Amino acid sequence: MQVTREIFDQVMVPNYAPSKVIPVRGEGSRVWDQQDNEYIDFAGGIAVTCLGHCHPALVKALQEQSEKIWHLSNVMTNEPALRLAKKLTDATFADQVYYANSGAEANEAALKLARRWALDNHGEQKSQIISFNKGFHGRTFFTVTVGGQAAYSDGFGPKPGDIVHAEYNNLDSLRELISDKTCAVMMEPLQGEGGIIPPTKEFAEGVRELCDQHNALLIFDEVQTGVGRTGHLYAYMGLGVTPDILTTAKALGGGFPIGAMLTTKAVGDHLKVGTHGSTYGGNPLACAVAEAAFDTVNQAEVLEGVKARYQRYVDGLHAINEKYSVFSEVRGQGLLLGCALNEQYKGRARDFLMASMEENLMVLVAGADVVRFAPSLVITEQDIDEGLQRFERAVAKVVAG
Numbered sequence: 476m477q478v479t480r481e482i483f484d485q486v487m488v489p490n491y492a493p494s495k496v497i498p499v500r501g502e503g504s505r506v507w508d509q510q511d512n513e514y515i516d517f518a519g520g521i522a523v524t525c526l527g528h529c530h531p532a533l534v535k536a537l538q539e540q541s542e543k544i545w546h547l548s549n550v551m552t553n554e555p556a557l558r559l560a561k562k563l564t565d566a567t568f569a570d571q572v573y574y575a576n577s578g579a580e581a582n583e584a585a586l587k588l589a590r591r592w593a594l595d596n597h598g599e600q601k602s603q604i605i606s607f608n609k610g611f612h613g614r615t616f617f618t619v620t621v622g623g624q625a626a627y628s629d630g631f632g633p634k635p636g637d638i639v640h641a642e643y644n645n646l647d648s649l650r651e652l653i654s655d656k657t658c659a660v661m662m663e664p665l666q667g668e669g670g671i672i673p674p675t676k677e678f679a680e681g682v683r684e685l686c687d688q689h690n691a692l693l694i695f696d697e698v699q700t701g702v703g704r705t706g707h708l709y710a711y712m713g714l715g716v717t718p719d720i721l722t723t724a725k726a727l728g729g730g731f732p733i734g735a736m737l738t739t740k741a742v743g744d745h746l747k748v749g750t751h752g753s754t755y756g757g758n759p760l761a762c763a764v765a766e767a768a769f770d771t772v773n774q775a776e777v778l779e780g781v782k783a784r785y786q787r788y789v790d791g792l793h794a795i796n797e798k799y800s801v802f803s804e805v806r807g808q809g810l811l812l813g814c815a816l817n818e819q820y821k822g823r824a825r826d827f828l829m830a831s832m833e834e835n836l837m838v839l840v841a842g843a844d845v846v847r848f849a850p851s852l853v854i855t856e857q858d859i860d861e862g863l864q865r866f867e868r869a870v871a872k873v874v875a876g
């Protein structure tokens with residue numbers, strides 16, 4: 476069967492509008508489409524393929540596990556799931572792990588756990604969840620309502636209740652809302668979809684303090700920032716602010732679907748037998764690949780390498796901006812970078828994405844005003860340099876009109 480992009484419009488629900496290009500294979504940070512055109516990948520499947528495409532360690536883990544056992548369900552546990560959980564808890568503040576299959580599911584578990592913890596410890600009146608405008612936490616109805624863009628949660632009938640939103644990087648706005656009725660505050664320790672917005676250190680520390688004052692749990696959504704993305708294993712480590720619950724997905728499986736919620740024993744113990752679950756959560760294939768990804772990323776040279784690559788990107792992007800004056804700011808951390816467009820180009824991030832694709836470069840946007848890069852954490856210097864040359868040609872095209 477000849478597969479074409481037109482088939483998408485015939486047989487797929489129209490909630491996405493994918494590119495005309497259909498990639499068929501990838502290696503490292505290079506991808507080839509059906510016509511064998513080659514692309515450089517600065518998008519990483521939206522911060523997922525943290526080791527590029529078909530990394531040998533991940534291919535090996537998947538192949539080996541595929542000949543052992545694929546699936547059991549949670550009626551039984553399995554070796555890869557327990558090995559990975561041991562490594563995640565050894566490397567972080569957490570004592571316990573819950574496995575899911577996506578970021579939204581990990582967040583759903585975190586929010587349900589927070590509600591249950593509050594009910595058990597403080598009673599029914601402590602159910603308020605506070606999150607932040609522009610925050611993104613996934614597309615289940617609970618997580619999308621906690622997210623800070625009403626446009627994503629409107630139009631589906633009555634929403635889950637007792638959820639309010641404060642301003643990110645504005646401690647006063649949180650102070651006005653938080654009370655002893657607050658059960659949890661959920662935030663990204665660097666807003667991704669919202670426009671690559673890092674928190675100030677004072678803000679992050681202040682959020683932690685306010686949570687402590689009001690006996691509220693702090694949930695860090697590290698679905699996008701986790702697994703080395705910021706140059707730290709998890710972004711909270713760089714911030715020096717420790718949450719009570721942390722969620723991780725995207726890069727966790729390096730391209731194989733898996734999510735996880737990490738927490739302390741004191742909190743996690745409230746998710747008692749039967750309170751929550753997932754058929755696929757902790758699937759052996761997913762956990763085997765995630766273990767290989769974790770082992771590869773959680774090494775000093777890889778994490779240091781992220782910081783070096785950050786500098787190479789930022790220098791290159793500043794040089795482009797000196798010639799073309801399109802960005803008001805290049806921001807972000809590690810290999811989660813945002814080029815904020817200046818007044819003249821505001822609202823046109825998609826144009827830069829389309830122009831990049833024409834130059835055989837895959838990039839992302841974060842809202843209408845920010846061009847986002849989230850490449851492989853081990854992308855080569857040559858691929859960065861060549862990709863930036865392609866990006867410069869794309870910028871020149873947009874500027875020329």
Ligand SMILES: *Cc1c(COP(=O)(O)O)cnc(C)c1O
Nearest residue numbers: 577578579611612613667698699
């Ligand atoms: C992508 C993302 C999610 C949602 O993850 P899915 O796997 O798409 O469900 C949640 N939170 C953050 C911060 C994200 O970037």
